[in-house]
Amino acid sequence: MPDQGQIATKRKFKLVGTRPVRPDGVDKVTGRARFGADMTAPGMLHALILRSPHAHARIKSIDTSRAERLPGVKAVVTRDDFALPERRDLVDICYNVMAREKALYDGHAVAAVAAVSKPVAREALRRIKVVYEILPHVTDVDEAMKPNAPILHKDMRTKGIDPKPSKASNVARQWEFGHGDVDRGFTEADIVVERTFKTAATHQGYIEPHACLASVGSDGQGDLWCCTQGHYMVRNACAGLLGMKVSQLRVTASEIGGGFGGKTTVFIEPVALALSRKAGRPVKLVMSRNEVFRATGPTASSSTDVKIGVKKNGQITAAKAVLRYQGGAFAGSPVQFGAMTAFACYDLKNVQTIGYDVVTNRPKQAAYRAPGAPLAAFAIESVIDELATKIRMDPLEFRLLNAAREGTKSSYGPTFGPIGLEATLEESKGHPHHLAPLGPNQGRGVACGFWFNFGGNTCVSLNIGEDGTVCLSVGNPDIGGSRASMCLMAAEELGVPYERVRTIIADTAALGYNEVTDGSRVTFAVGMATIKAAQAAKVKLCERAAKIWDISPEAVVWEDGHARPAGANAGTFKPMSLADIAAVAGSTGGPIAGHSEANADGAGVSFATHMVDVEVDPETGRVTVLRYTVFQDAGKAIHPSYVEGQFQGGAAQGVGWALNEEYIYGEDGRLQNAGFLDYRIPVASDLPFIDTVILEIPNPGHPYGVRGVGETSIVPPLAAIANAVSAAAGVRHTQLPMSPPRILKSIMEKRDGV
Amino acid sequence: MGVGLGNEMMRYEAPESTKAAVKLLAGSRDRARILAGGTDLLVQMRSGMPEPALVIDIKHIAAMGAIKREAGGFRIGAAVPSAELGEHAGLVKAWPGVVEAAGLIGSTQIQGRATIVGNLCNGSPAADSVPAMMVAGARARIAGPGRRRDLPVEKVVVGPGKTALKRGELIESIFLPKRPARSGDAYLRFIPRTEMDIAAASAGVFLTLDRKGICTDARVAIGAVGPRAILVKPAAKALIGTPLDEAALTQLAAACSAAARPIDDKRGTKEFRTHVVGVLARRAAVIALKRAKGE
Amino acid sequence: MSQIPVTTTINGDATEFLCEADETLLDVLRDRLELSGTKEGCGTGDCGACSVMLDGRLVCSCLVLGAEAEGREVETIEGMAEGDTLHPLQKKFLEHAALQCGVCTPGFLIAAKALLETNLDPTETEVRYWLAGNLCRCTGYDKIVRAVLDTAAEMRSA
Numbered sequence A: 001m002p003d004q005g006q007i008a009t010k011r012k013f014k015l016v017g018t019r020p021v022r023p024d025g026v027d028k029v030t031g032r033a034r035f036g037a038d039m040t041a042p043g044m045l046h047a048l049i050l051r052s053p054h055a056h057a058r059i060k061s062i063d064t065s066r067a068e069r070l071p072g073v074k075a076v077v078t079r080d081d082f083a084l085p086e087r088r089d090l091v092d093i094c095y096n097v098m099a100r101e102k103a104l105y106d107g108h109a110v111a112a113v114a115a116v117s118k119p120v121a122r123e124a125l126r127r128i129k130v131v132y133e134i135l136p137h138v139t140d141v142d143e144a145m146k147p148n149a150p151i152l153h154k155d156m157r158t159k160g161i162d163p164k165p166s167k168a169s170n171v172a173r174q175w176e177f178g179h180g181d182v183d184r185g186f187t188e189a190d191i192v193v194e195r196t197f198k199t200a201a202t203h204q205g206y207i208e209p210h211a212c213l214a215s216v217g218s219d220g221q222g223d224l225w226c227c228t229q230g231h232y233m234v235r236n237a238c239a240g241l242l243g244m245k246v247s248q249l250r251v252t253a254s255e256i257g258g259g260f261g262g263k264t265t266v267f268i269e270p271v272a273l274a275l276s277r278k279a280g281r282p283v284k285l286v287m288s289r290n291e292v293f294r295a296t297g298p299t300a301s302s303s304t305d306v307k308i309g310v311k312k313n314g315q316i317t318a319a320k321a322v323l324r325y326q327g328g329a330f331a332g333s334p335v336q337f338g339a340m341t342a343f344a345c346y347d348l349k350n351v352q353t354i355g356y357d358v359v360t361n362r363p364k365q366a367a368y369r370a371p372g373a374p375l376a377a378f379a380i381e382s383v384i385d386e387l388a389t390k391i392r393m394d395p396l397e398f399r400l401l402n403a404a405r406e407g408t409k410s411s412y413g414p415t416f417g418p419i420g421l422e423a424t425l426e427e428s429k430g431h432p433h434h435l436a437p438l439g440p441n442q443g444r445g446v447a448c449g450f451w452f453n454f455g456g457n458t459c460v461s462l463n464i465g466e467d468g469t470v471c472l473s474v475g476n477p478d479i480g481g482s483r484a485s486m487c488l489m490a491a492e493e494l495g496v497p498y499e500r501v502r503t504i505i506a507d508t509a510a511l512g513y514n515e516v517t518d519g520s521r522v523t524f525a526v527g528m529a530t531i532k533a534a535q536a537a538k539v540k541l542c543e544r545a546a547k548i549w550d551i552s553p554e555a556v557v558w559e560d561g562h563a564r565p566a567g568a569n570a571g572t573f574k575p576m577s578l579a580d581i582a583a584v585a586g587s588t589g590g591p592i593a594g595h596s597e598a599n600a601d602g603a604g605v606s607f608a609t610h611m612v613d614v615e616v617d618p619e620t621g622r623v624t625v626l627r628y629t630v631f632q633d634a635g636k637a638i639h640p641s642y643v644e645g646q647f648q649g650g651a652a653q654g655v656g657w658a659l660n661e662e663y664i665y666g667e668d669g670r671l672q673n674a675g676f677l678d679y680r681i682p683v684a685s686d687l688p689f690i691d692t693v694i695l696e697i698p699n700p701g702h703p704y705g706v707r708g709v710g711e712t713s714i715v716p717p718l719a720a721i722a723n724a725v726s727a728a729a730g731v732r733h734t735q736l737p738m739s740p741p742r743i744l745k746s747i748m749e750k751r752d753g754v
Numbered sequence B: 001m002g003v004g005l006g007n008e009m010m011r012y013e014a015p016e017s018t019k020a021a022v023k024l025l026a027g028s029r030d031r032a033r034i035l036a037g038g039t040d041l042l043v044q045m046r047s048g049m050p051e052p053a054l055v056i057d058i059k060h061i062a063a064m065g066a067i068k069r070e071a072g073g074f075r076i077g078a079a080v081p082s083a084e085l086g087e088h089a090g091l092v093k094a095w096p097g098v099v100e101a102a103g104l105i106g107s108t109q110i111q112g113r114a115t116i117v118g119n120l121c122n123g124s125p126a127a128d129s130v131p132a133m134m135v136a137g138a139r140a141r142i143a144g145p146g147r148r149r150d151l152p153v154e155k156v157v158v159g160p161g162k163t164a165l166k167r168g169e170l171i172e173s174i175f176l177p178k179r180p181a182r183s184g185d186a187y188l189r190f191i192p193r194t195e196m197d198i199a200a201a202s203a204g205v206f207l208t209l210d211r212k213g214i215c216t217d218a219r220v221a222i223g224a225v226g227p228r229a230i231l232v233k234p235a236a237k238a239l240i241g242t243p244l245d246e247a248a249l250t251q252l253a254a255a256c257s258a259a260a261r262p263i264d265d266k267r268g269t270k271e272f273r274t275h276v277v278g279v280l281a282r283r284a285a286v287i288a289l290k291r292a293k294g295e
Numbered sequence C: 001m002s003q004i005p006v007t008t009t010i011n012g013d014a015t016e017f018l019c020e021a022d023e024t025l026l027d028v029l030r031d032r033l034e035l036s037g038t039k040e041g042c043g044t045g046d047c048g049a050c051s052v053m054l055d056g057r058l059v060c061s062c063l064v065l066g067a068e069a070e071g072r073e074v075e076t077i078e079g080m081a082e083g084d085t086l087h088p089l090q091k092k093f094l095e096h097a098a099l100q101c102g103v104c105t106p107g108f109l110i111a112a113k114a115l116l117e118t119n120l121d122p123t124e125t126e127v128r129y130w131l132a133g134n135l136c137r138c139t140g141y142d143k144i145v146r147a148v149l150d151t152a153a154e155m156r157s158a
Ligand SMILES: Cc1cc2nc3c(=O)[nH]c(=O)nc-3n(C[C@H](O)[C@H](O)[C@H](O)COP(=O)(O)OP(=O)(O)OC[C@H]3O[C@@H](n4cnc5c(N)ncnc54)[C@H](O)[C@@H]3O)c2cc1C
Pocket: A677, B033, B034, B035, B036, B037, B038, B039, B040, B041, B042, B043, B058, B078, B104, B105, B106, B107, B110, B113, B114, B115, B116, B117, B118, B119, B120, B121, B122, B126, B127, B128, B129, B165, B169, B170, B171, B172, B196, B197, B198, B199, C044, C045, C046
């Protein structure tokens, strides 16, 4: 078994913490696994979507008659086929799914067709005539906040300020967090650093484009197959948009080829359903990569002012940040999370963050791994680094001195319980990476990051078969090995071998509501539900044994995979295994199952420290990542390989974000790089091995101590790399991506003394 | 599914001789295209550009599928994929710069298909093999309804996406001449990642030394910094008569930067490309020098 | 215009299909032959999810016309295991957890197999550059590269 990472474990488990092969593994290495686009249905039609080529335009008319007349075209839908939903939270989604009076960004859906083949559908799109009145547009966050900026929504009044503004603006909402008195704090400081940072919008870049197969019958019942992070969310949103009853729409989650937050909302699913309903036939809709970039949910771009003051002894006296995030054409950028997480790593007396949620003519953002946090951490951790240099303190020591710990009142409100930030910093201090020498033009950067982690509504069902095997039904798509973790936890709890448990992702009709696979919630919340369901099953198993032995159920305990008499008083009976009891379940009261339905609370927050070495080519500005180490608290690593995988994946995405990934809009407001050739995610030869150190500071809110791990890993890299590049280039970098032209320019300006 | 569609559907032909290919090409109206590796053509077809009416696959033409020695040099058939160039020991030894340039095109997968002739005929100013072929003195053999003709590679592309090929003409092969004694070639490009990018600037250098190590002949070409790749005479002149000392290399870089006419776009700024093309030329010259010295 | 009849060999089996002139091999595999193990991530040669072997060369099936398969041999992920015996790479990918979502996996396996067929002792750098046309967004490539190196080591000592 490969065992690369280091793990500091405290508690003993039999199976949890081992690295078995995942149950869905063979299907995924043989091509058998079915992803979003891999499903077909008899009589299936192919659908395509017509998209606005304009960043901002009034849609004066849409004439679909020539398309409808084309032989082979079975349905065409436009805004007229989508009534505004009653649920207020669905209104923007409805508008985003199909443009109404205005197209709000390049790529906004305007019409869709379903036809007997893709070529016919393509020709049908050409025959749809849309008359646009082009309006002025804005794609930059700072521009969008200017008083004379083109306004996207004439009824948008900034929320969160008193009194409510009378004029429309592109600022949807203002947020504020913090405590103490920052102004006073700054007067106590010996050194104050104040800087402005900018980051470009990036895309989650999952390799599988959105895809679905929809079928709605004339009886109003519907079935939907799609790749999503949450099929219950899809069901509820689609039902709301199409005026269907939730129970009438059954959604099955396909295998999902990556999401990272980008598949936590609906884009094409309601359109496919509407087309299917109209055509009376199954409709398959698959996005092209171009559509994925132009018309799904990239993350925010941002502009952030940071001011931090310290005493000469290294103590931070005050910290303030003003964050401006644009989240595309509708309200809801992750600036709230940015403002909440910005200073979460520090124990601060005086702290204030203000966030502005801004709309622009870009696709509506969707979550991207720890949404909002990496952008904020980039700004804050850069200033922390600069301050450490200024007071001549090691950046790790400086952070340790000010680190949040158990009992710290966080900058966003709550007081922390046991947390692992210090542990990650201590661990990184002594790591060989920290002690390795650097060569010329090389630099080392460190940065910390925080993420809340979520819990939420969860429902699982665990059924014990007559042969003593266990089937676990969960309602969260498996994005990166969660089935394996669930099998491990169920097996651990029941005391049966891992191989005896099979975990499946059930459809929406089979279980109660499960929240989306997001917020790093699955191993925590679904894991907890799994453990509880197993515990419920154990109670029943003990009851059955009691019945067989004819003793009181209280006199039976479950130990080591067996029901046993609780003590000498209970009598002497041969312990019965799960299989023994299951074999006779039919004669002792019927099938044995355990369930858990809960709104999981107590997701432990998690912290990480990243360390990275880079080399900058001073003649071209090119950056090479030489070495990378992730130190992160996992609470408890159920399947360490997949925990390492999360750490490594987050770091790699961070490298892309820091160095080369960006949404590039032209003067015309159109996206210029809607493909993987020019939207540059890291390729294998861009990266070194990414070393991981898993720390385990148990989360008291989970029976095994699990904390979410999926998101924290993308919070520190932007800053860690910026700090490393700044050190290597000898110039502080405040704008992402740190692409070669930008780095070269800074080096040349420094050389020329500009 | 052609029925009822306004557009004429595309036709696919795989002739087995150059003559047959030319006949198809000449006999068709404007919308016929040669298919070599298809790594440009299929991407363009997918991007919603009008589909060609006829696609002529040249990979079944035996003469176009081989690398042959000729007059001390090499004749590379128009259907030979880049990967095969790298597998040809003789070619690697003679023209490492050309082989490396071809080897930079796309990924391993793209390498299995992409041809240097397709790279050339696609007419992109950033095409990697083109500056390398230009400095190597490569000549394209053109077949058409009339007699075959040879054209230096630098004369093939006349502007972005435009070639000097006439109606009914195609390129049958590329000829790389015999490399003189004490000479070497090299090609470098700049991309932000390590792979899978289109050059933001590029430079190819070929040079010959005398017995004392003084440069007697040189050719320098730059790509991705103008509407097409160009030979930079002043850059070559900066090297000739020198041992490629610091002064000569500085002058070479300056000449390349001066000749660059880049635009600002998603792949880089004008300023950046102008500077970097000089850096690349200089670095390529150092490699070519080593090769010429047999190091 | 009638469809083009194509006779080819796929994973060792003689196969015939009809396709449009502009249809890619990827579309033929997925839509006509129900070989949906080969994935589409971009359709433009940028991601490698559609990797297949064509007459022993690694190619992107999204950049090959279906008609070009005439008389050729195509190998896809469905042909990688022999019966119920996984290829050593498939085993190592599982053992190393070299996949998270798994959508890139078929392409990586085909590409890695092509590498090991030409070079059984690749360096880490060689593996990384060979696989640079296969995008993976989940893993950061770490475990994939390790799995390939480990397979090579095992196959060398076998
Ligand atoms: C993912 C990806 C990465 C890429 N990376 C690079 C890169 O790094 N560097 C680079 O330079 N390019 C790159 N390209 C572009 C492309 O791969 C190259 O230009 C390649 O060399 C084209 O060769 P081909 O044989 O595939 O051409 P095709 O697509 O077959 O043809 C290209 C054009 O040339 C014409 N043509 C082909 N052969 C002839 C002939 N014999 N006579 C007349 N006309 C002909 C065709 O009709 C067509 O117009 C990349 C492409 C992709 C998809």
